[in-house]
Amino acid sequence: MNRSTVTKALLRALIPxxxxxxSVSTTGLSLQSSRLALVGPNTITLxxxxxxxxxxxxxxxxxxxxxxEAVKVTVVNCTPGAGGTISLVATSVHGDGYxxxxxxxGIKEAWEDAHGVLVLPPGHIATMYAPLHLEKSNAxxxxxxxxxxxxxxNNGPCVKIGNDSNPGAYSNITITNLTCKPGTKSTGPCxxxxxxxxxxxxxTAMGNPGSYFGYYIQTDNDQSMEISGLNTNSTTALRxxxxxxxxxxxxxxxxxxxxxxWIHDSN
Numbered sequence: 001m002n003r004s005t006v007t008k009a010l011l012r013a014l015i016p017x018x019x020x021x022x023s024v025s026t027t028g029l030s031l032q033s034s035r036l037a038l039v040g041p042n043t044i045t046l047x048x049x050x051x052x053x054x055x056x057x058x059x060x061x062x063x064x065x066x067x068x069e070a071v072k073v074t075v076v077n078c079t080p081g082a083g084g085t086i087s088l089v090a091t092s093v094h095g096d097g098y099x100x101x102x103x104x105x106g107i108k109e110a111w112e113d114a115h116g117v118l119v120l121p122p123g124h125i126a127t128m129y130a131p132l133h134l135e136k137s138n139a140x141x142x143x144x145x146x147x148x149x150x151x152x153x154n155n156g157p158c159v160k161i162g163n164d165s166n167p168g169a170y171s172n173i174t175i176t177n178l179t180c181k182p183g184t185k186s187t188g189p190c191x192x193x194x195x196x197x198x199x200x201x202x203x204t205a206m207g208n209p210g211s212y213f214g215y216y217i218q219t220d221n222d223q224s225m226e227i228s229g230l231n232t233n234s235t236t237a238l239r240x241x242x243x244x245x246x247x248x249x250x251x252x253x254x255x256x257x258x259x260x261x262w263i264h265d266s267n
Contacts, residue, residue: 036062036094041074043087044100049078052109053086057163059103059130060086066094070103070130070153103130105148111141116173120146127183128152131160131192137170144177147206148190150213155188157218162195167221167256171196180213181206182237187214187244194220202229207236214239215250219259230266 036042058073071088078084102109105126111118116136122145129151134141150158158180162170173195180190180203190205190213198219205216216232219225230248238246248266251259 036066036090036098039091039093040089041087042090043075043085045083045085046078047083049080049082049084049086050109051080052111052113053078054108054112056112056135057131057133057160058108058112060088061101061103061129062090062092062094062098063101064094064098065096066098067092068129104128104132107132107148111136116140118142120144122146125149128158131157133163134159134161134173134175135163135170137172139170139173140176141174142176143179147179147181149181149183149208150186150190151183152186152188153184155186155214157189157192159191161191161193161198162220162222164194167194168196173197174199174201175203177202177204179204179206180216180237182208182211182213184211185239186212187239187246189213189215189218189250191216192218192220193222193225196222197224197226198222199226200228200230201226202231203227204231205234205237207234209236212239212246213237214244214246216248218250218252219261220252220257221259223258223260225259225261227261227263228265230263232267 053073053076055073055076059070060073061070062068069092071090073086073088075087078086105128107126111134116139119142124146127149131152148158152158161173200217205213217227232248240246249263251257
């Protein structure tokens, strides 16, 4: 199947997945409680479960009441289009009227629903409150025309390919035409790679006054990565001052970080 056929088919299938999890208010939902009263594990009942919910490093965003936060999903007993429950871990109490939505602009949900082959519709702007974890081998994501605005706290990456515990767990992941825009002051990367044979093609970072990244790409222990078409012309997207000066590509020091890669056709 050629790329144009894949693109049209995926757009028809996945645009609903991107929209359905836009923002779910507690108003009218059947909850076990009218509030998230506990710091720690909580269970929420949803009358209409969206597609793509998972426990694969999946984060949702709670706002409206209490301190806004991205929360990790730990249990999913939720059939798309039907009622069910999800469990999550909160670090703050949230009173009546809170909202729960995707922490990654619907992209994680669409990625899981599409089983790791995803083409985003042009013009999609996603505000990221947690890293977008991509944990599937032989996977592909095309972000042409889309922009990720990265508000990830604690210097976390906007996109995380692979996981922390095992760099050999996932391989052959391709991400094309990623545009990252910092939404906060961070010394972390736009994209962190800890898989094998990751291909990053056509990546661009946009400047945003008062916000910055520490790095565009951080590669940990990928020993066969490829970076092509990296656009580093935005000098305002990286932090560089007397106490910290970032770089376009970065490999953290450490005995387990033996990155090997090929960077070409970049500026």
